[in-house]
Amino acid sequence: MFIKNIVWKKKVENKIEKLTQYLNHNFENLEMGGTGGTSDMNFPNYDLTPQDYLEFAGKDSSHVSQVSKINTVSNLKRALECELDTLLHVLSLNDKKNILVMFLKN
Secondary structure, three states: OHHHHHHHHHHHHHHHHHHHHHHHHHHHHOOOOOOOOOOOOOOOOOOOOHHHHHHHHHHHHOOOOHHHHHHHHHHHHHHHHHHHHHHHHHOOOOOHHHHHHHHHOO
């Protein structure tokens, strides 16, 4: 089990390194608008935002029941996933095919 964890950690580190290299290489290709740097970016239109999920988590965290604790953690996870989905969408990496190609390239 210890060896599997080391191998998995190394694979994740390699993928993080590839993503970092990709972002560093393509950062200049991102176009920033004149109104705070986000006017030309293509943001997704989600029904709920990461901030919504954080607000839900905050409300749930004020209760002490097991269900509230689970809901708090679930909403924190949803906030993180929504933020990551937004980032991938803005960088035009939201298509799984694009991500797979990026990670499989040598």
